[in-house]
Amino acid sequence: MIECKNGLFHLKNRAFSYLFRVTRYGLLEQVHFGAPVDSADAEALACQPGLGWGGSLLLNGLDTGSCSDAIPLAWSGSGRGDFRESPLELDGRPTEFCYVNHRVLKEQPAMACGLPLAHGGSETLEITLAQPGAKLYLYFTLFETALTRRAVLENEGQTPLELRKFMSFCLDLPGDYAMTTFDGGWIAEMGRHTAPVAGSRVVSESTTGFSSHRHNPGFLLHESDAGEDHGRVYGFNLIYSGNHYASAQRSLQGLTRVMQGISPANFRKTLAPGEKFETPEAVLCHSDAGFGGLSARMHRFVNDHIIPEYWRGRERPVLYNSWEGCMFDFDQRKLLDLAKRAKELGCELFVLDDGWFGARNNDKAGLGDYNVNLKKLPNGLEGLAERIRKLGLEFGLWFEPESVNEDSDLYRAHPDWALHNEGFSDIPGRNQLLLDLTKPEVRDYIVENVSRILDSAGISYVKWDMNRHSVALGARAHDHILGLYDILRRIFGPRPQILLESCSSGGNRFDLGMLCFGPQVWCSDNTDPISRLDIQGNLSYLYPQSTFGAHVSAAPHAQTLRNTPLTTRGNVSFFGLLGYELDLKHLVSVEIQEIKAQTELYKKYRRVFQFGTFRRLKNGWQVSEGPVTIAGVFHKLVDAAPAYEQLRLKGLDRSKRYLLRTRAQKIRVGQFAGLLKHVAPVDLNPNGAVLRTADKIYALEDGVEGYHVTGGALMSGITLLPLFRGTGYDANQRTQGDFGSNVYVVEEE
Numbered sequence: 001m002i003e004c005k006n007g008l009f010h011l012k013n014r015a016f017s018y019l020f021r022v023t024r025y026g027l028l029e030q031v032h033f034g035a036p037v038d039s040a041d042a043e044a045l046a047c048q049p050g051l052g053w054g055g056s057l058l059l060n061g062l063d064t065g066s067c068s069d070a071i072p073l074a075w076s077g078s079g080r081g082d083f084r085e086s087p088l089e090l091d092g093r094p095t096e097f098c099y100v101n102h103r104v105l106k107e108q109p110a111m112a113c114g115l116p117l118a119h120g121g122s123e124t125l126e127i128t129l130a131q132p133g134a135k136l137y138l139y140f141t142l143f144e145t146a147l148t149r150r151a152v153l154e155n156e157g158q159t160p161l162e163l164r165k166f167m168s169f170c171l172d173l174p175g176d177y178a179m180t181t182f183d184g185g186w187i188a189e190m191g192r193h194t195a196p197v198a199g200s201r202v203v204s205e206s207t208t209g210f211s212s213h214r215h216n217p218g219f220l221l222h223e224s225d226a227g228e229d230h231g232r233v234y235g236f237n238l239i240y241s242g243n244h245y246a247s248a249q250r251s252l253q254g255l256t257r258v259m260q261g262i263s264p265a266n267f268r269k270t271l272a273p274g275e276k277f278e279t280p281e282a283v284l285c286h287s288d289a290g291f292g293g294l295s296a297r298m299h300r301f302v303n304d305h306i307i308p309e310y311w312r313g314r315e316r317p318v319l320y321n322s323w324e325g326c327m328f329d330f331d332q333r334k335l336l337d338l339a340k341r342a343k344e345l346g347c348e349l350f351v352l353d354d355g356w357f358g359a360r361n362n363d364k365a366g367l368g369d370y371n372v373n374l375k376k377l378p379n380g381l382e383g384l385a386e387r388i389r390k391l392g393l394e395f396g397l398w399f400e401p402e403s404v405n406e407d408s409d410l411y412r413a414h415p416d417w418a419l420h421n422e423g424f425s426d427i428p429g430r431n432q433l434l435l436d437l438t439k440p441e442v443r444d445y446i447v448e449n450v451s452r453i454l455d456s457a458g459i460s461y462v463k464w465d466m467n468r469h470s471v472a473l474g475a476r477a478h479d480h481i482l483g484l485y486d487i488l489r490r491i492f493g494p495r496p497q498i499l500l501e502s503c504s505s506g507g508n509r510f511d512l513g514m515l516c517f518g519p520q521v522w523c524s525d526n527t528d529p530i531s532r533l534d535i536q537g538n539l540s541y542l543y544p545q546s547t548f549g550a551h552v553s554a555a556p557h558a559q560t561l562r563n564t565p566l567t568t569r570g571n572v573s574f575f576g577l578l579g580y581e582l583d584l585k586h587l588v589s590v591e592i593q594e595i596k597a598q599t600e601l602y603k604k605y606r607r608v609f610q611f612g613t614f615r616r617l618k619n620g621w622q623v624s625e626g627p628v629t630i631a632g633v634f635h636k637l638v639d640a641a642p643a644y645e646q647l648r649l650k651g652l653d654r655s656k657r658y659l660l661r662t663r664a665q666k667i668r669v670g671q672f673a674g675l676l677k678h679v680a681p682v683d684l685n686p687n688g689a690v691l692r693t694a695d696k697i698y699a700l701e702d703g704v705e706g707y708h709v710t711g712g713a714l715m716s717g718i719t720l721l722p723l724f725r726g727t728g729y730d731a732n733q734r735t736q737g738d739f740g741s742n743v744y745v746v747e748e749e
């Protein structure tokens, strides 16, 4: 609920309290953001500036405590004595917006500009502030586990107002914090980096035109000794897919100022008299129960209030994607053969990736054209889709609508539809340019063509890709993103049942803006399970596993050359949205059996895997829903003579009894090569036909465990079967070697 009394505003629920008040100078003083408190606690929670600090500029010379630089604020000005970073910059003029009035709204007002908003908030507080010639509206919306904030500026003067920087929120928190950001690049998304926040500003910013894999918009601010289950952690994110900026800086007074919004780099907006500008909505979340506590709150918020309502809690199909298996080299016969095999393995949706249109036989041509390649697909998409559906699979399709190859009919007809740096040569990326989505005719072209194709072939899933950064957007970057949202809304608004998975060379646009239109994102082109432990594991700080496209691909892996067991590739992908993306025709019998077992287990526990409460463990992950908990234990490089290892689960009922069982998984005998001679009665040639044949059809049991045990014991930590110690094979050990893993299913008895 939202309480407003005598200038004190209190947004509270069972998870947190957010308190601020109007000072006698009309500024918004930030009083508390943390565990639930009482409004009457405000005085005790507030910072008392007393006689103030030397060297201060005072709003009132008679009041030593009136230095805006030393007060925690919920919005700050500039050029008026607060020398900390300001969330708003106009054309060099000072800003000092003061409280005018407020309203509590049952529903958050829609964005006139078309930016997406979180849905289903309980109440919204609108605070109106003003300074001569301009009004500022701040919106605070309350959800069960998070709060959102955004701002709107209105030019009330007679002359244009130039906006150079406008953040979605700004906030001062007393205390010392570290900032954790998620940074990387192609096939190396979501590296987790922590920096102490002290006197210098710590910044995370994207300037590529999009939210980017360089710096994910989501970040954490936390006590430096916070752990997975203890300590204070704040999480922030932006419902936006364009250039973003976030910063944190500690003042002399020990107040950490944090803000987030559109990146000010190359940002310019001129507001005509009467015109308004709306910032994207930001998400603010708190937990005193460590990173795990924070993630649980963020996951709930994203699952319940970000992803499109049609897909809320709706189970996703196990898919097969043609890309890694075929790339551009396919025809209908090959696709149908793959589809048949995928169906036998337990897949439910067949996705045709790149290469189905125009002259798209490599990445140099065809982007922008929407005519189906009839040489590859003589019966058209419709004919292919029909045949796929006959096999018992749904049909999905890849698009990359925002880009154009210069070698395409579209570019030849409309070179001016692409973005160019005027006066400079073009800098293509993956041989392509971006289309200018600020042009209505470009948006219409995309909407008409994509919609036509979707409707023509009963397509139930779309992979929406975007494979380049932009240098040509400049000050148009924000309008370009608004153009993208307009396109997505027009295509998918009337077709909510189409499952939209967004992709940008993998996770180059993994953000809450895209998740408002489609419930899942392709995390990375890197499907190596060991890399995925980091990529999916780090995504899990801010995003629920129901948003992770996670596929099993071939080994050695195309991006890392790492050879990992098929079991581990499956075990890691279970903790996301399982799919398969490899050539299926070379699978041998033991691999087919293993994949069938994987899809069977995943479908049986699909709800738990996709929507269960996700927790990070010391040596793996767990998901729980109702009476079922499933844990994955993963290894990178093994030690010789490894120590006993414990599995320590979280969140169970101590007094209840559970049955724990290992997922039945097999060990390929071929991996032992010449070592087999120690156990085999005959001398085996490690490269010979006998071993190769045996490896295709025969596999060994691995680490089979089963216990009836209390929740108390499982949370205290049970000792798992030992790992291989160089003493021979035994089904009662985990014979795994490097990159091994197991999955444990734990069910209430």
Ligand code: GLA
Residues within 6 Å of the ligand: 323, 353, 354, 398, 465, 467, 503, 504, 505, 506, 522, 525
């Ligand atoms: C990008 C995507 C891949 C695949 C290719 C197709 O790289 O991330 O998954 O769709 O494009 O060209």
